[in-house]
Amino acid sequence: MSPRHQVLLWGAQRFSAMVLALCVVVHLVTMIYAVRSGLSAAEILGRTQGSAGWFAFYTLFVVAVSVHAPIGLRTILSETLEWRGRGLDVLTGVMGLALMLWGMRAVVAVFGGGGT
């Protein structure tokens, strides 16, 4: 990977960190608010499914995680195992895609039109 792309990865990780900081706060506040009144899972799903706003918010959350985590993992693996090169980039890229797929599966289930 060229230094230029490495710099762009660094920028993407910093920007996604800013997004995550906001998303985590909103997520925690929402979770605490939801469980305080003792809502059941079915009641929560009844309120979340079909909500375009929450769907968009958690899609952003998942995208930010999928960008942020693999870049950090790439650095950790590189420094811990002295592993560099294309194999590392491919592995962490695949992990990013997997996070995106798993995350969006959950978003669709909770905020989409129906369950999976």
Add this chain to the structure above:
Amino acid sequence: MENLQVRIWRGGEEGEFQEFAVPRQESQTVLDVVTYVQRKCDPTLAYRFACRVGVCGSCAMTVNGVSRWTCRTHVSKVAADNTLEIAPLRNLPVIKDLVTDMQEFFDKWARARGSFTGSKTRKDAFARVEPQSKERKRVDAGIECIGCGVCYSACDVVTWNKDYLGPAALNRAWTLINDVRDTKHAERLAAVAGDAGCHACHTHLSCTERCPKGLSQTAGIAGLKRAVLAATLNGEI
């Protein structure tokens, strides 16, 4: 006065600590201790020093596990229980005893384009640099580096990533990026970009904590990160 119990690294990459008893003296520096051992106990001890007053940057060693300049480190400051363990700097190949091979350290200054490139000749007038300008103040904050290698030895990222340029080379690059007379800014930003450059820094602040000159290499590296990202997004590098 009582004796200091001193353990000094002997050998190269492989070796062991050797113990010496050194008379404790008032206002004694760690370099005084090493010099005493070499002159009175074992003349084969290898170590490096020149000015003895904190200017040349050649006497840095690891003292009780911490990278320090030894000529201005008082024994009273670091040997609370009258024991000293003196080893060569970390992250550099050991030639013999307390002497490390500094080649990779200075090669990385060259890789970071640490040399000034101007556009004027001796026939031109002096450049006028406003002392209160933002750039000049940034240069002031980093220009007093003496190249001792303490920051390089203290940096964990250097340990984990042998390609990493290190705090001193990046600090040098930062001072030149802020030198309004220099003409190689884009090339220098490209040279310090990416996984082996400023973006590898984890902001542990070990360099800033240990720098004997009180410089903040971390602040300079943070400035480089921003400058390189901006240049990358603008398509300049």
